[in-house]
Amino acid sequence: MDISVIVPLYNEEESLPELYAWIKRVMDEHKFSYEIIFVNDGSTDGSWGVIENLQKNGNGCVKGIKFRRNYGKSPALYCGFKKAEGDVVITMDADLQDSPDEIPELYRMITEDGYDLVSGYKQKRYDPLSKTIPTKLFNATARKVSGIHNLHDFNCGLKAYRKEVVKNIEVYGEMHRYIPYLAKNAGFKKIGEKVVHHQARKFGSTKFGGWNRFFNGYLDLISLWFLSSFGLKPMHVFGLLGSIMFFLGFIAVVIVGVDKLYALHSGQPYRLVTDSPYFYLALTTMIIGTQLFLAGFIGELVTRNAPERNNYQIEKEI
Numbered sequence: 001m002d003i004s005v006i007v008p009l010y011n012e013e014e015s016l017p018e019l020y021a022w023i024k025r026v027m028d029e030h031k032f033s034y035e036i037i038f039v040n041d042g043s044t045d046g047s048w049g050v051i052e053n054l055q056k057n058g059n060g061c062v063k064g065i066k067f068r069r070n071y072g073k074s075p076a077l078y079c080g081f082k083k084a085e086g087d088v089v090i091t092m093d094a095d096l097q098d099s100p101d102e103i104p105e106l107y108r109m110i111t112e113d114g115y116d117l118v119s120g121y122k123q124k125r126y127d128p129l130s131k132t133i134p135t136k137l138f139n140a141t142a143r144k145v146s147g148i149h150n151l152h153d154f155n156c157g158l159k160a161y162r163k164e165v166v167k168n169i170e171v172y173g174e175m176h177r178y179i180p181y182l183a184k185n186a187g188f189k190k191i192g193e194k195v196v197h198h199q200a201r202k203f204g205s206t207k208f209g210g211w212n213r214f215f216n217g218y219l220d221l222i223s224l225w226f227l228s229s230f231g232l233k234p235m236h237v238f239g240l241l242g243s244i245m246f247f248l249g250f251i252a253v254v255i256v257g258v259d260k261l262y263a264l265h266s267g268q269p270y271r272l273v274t275d276s277p278y279f280y281l282a283l284t285t286m287i288i289g290t291q292l293f294l295a296g297f298i299g300e301l302v303t304r305n306a307p308e309r310n311n312y313q314i315e316k317e318i
Contacts, residue, residue, distance in 0.1 A: 001033045001087065002033045003089075004034070008077055039080045041067050041070050068314070099196065114190060117165055156196070236296075239297070242291070249283065
């Protein structure tokens with residue numbers, strides 16, 4: 001199979017028939033073998049009914065996954081990736097803001113130019129300022145931290161992947177924003193970008209808040225950076241910090257003790273060690289250092305992969 005198109009969605013019943021017809025037209029014109037996987041992320045409208053009708057009336061290319069509740073975009077993509085069978089996997093949003101007409105060129109860049117991942121770049125956007133300003137700040141930060149300097153729009157929903165990429169990365173939580181970073185950490189180095197057409201939303205309103213998305217994205221980026229740098233070696237960071245703090249605290253205790261011994265030896269007035277605030281600061285530093293060291297040791301013993309992290313309740317598949 002040439003292409004798998006994965007469409008995560010939440011309350012998009014108005015746009016689904018038009019999106020399906022658009023994708024089908026593009027695929028038929030270019031004679032691609034394909035499948036369309038709609039992942040219904042706990043929609044409360046009639047989205048699943050529309051998907052079932054498309055599956056019944058289609059040519060066997062429509063597949064669907066229905067979550068029992070709303071989990072988010074990352075879990076939807078994770079389950080879509082597991083189900084995908086195409087040599088090239090395309091992801092796109094269901095709100096008709098991503099154009100299926102971009103699919104042939106994205107497919108060519110993967111199959112002919114040899115890219116592992118191609119991310120869309122919505123150079124001209126039709127989003128409100130509450131979404132575009134946080135997006136620009138977010139992308140600038142993501143470029144700096146990830147080291148992928150040629151991407152301008154990490155969170156663009158329109159992306160193309162070599163099949164091996166989606167089968168070797170794990171998307172969880174809200175990590176869909178950082179799939180290029182995840183791919184890079186998995187060893188897929190050839191990551192490209194294509195300027196894509198962005199359309200104004202035709203039905204309903206955006207399901208994502210701008211500034212909330214920016215702050216959550218920032219925290220996720222820090223988590224991903226830490227896990228990629230120290231996730232398999234937590235002792236390197238916690239052990240180092242703990243050792244430094246313990247050593248500084250120990251040196252401070254020694255200085256307080258030597259100061260008292262010097263006063264005793266020279267006959268000068270002195271006070272108890274426990275009367276000095278520096279003694280308690282030093283002691284606290286040693287305790288914190290010990291705790292950090294133990295945290296690093298425990299982190300070495302605990303596996304990073306929680307067994308229930310990607311366990312999502314799927315009500316139905318078609």
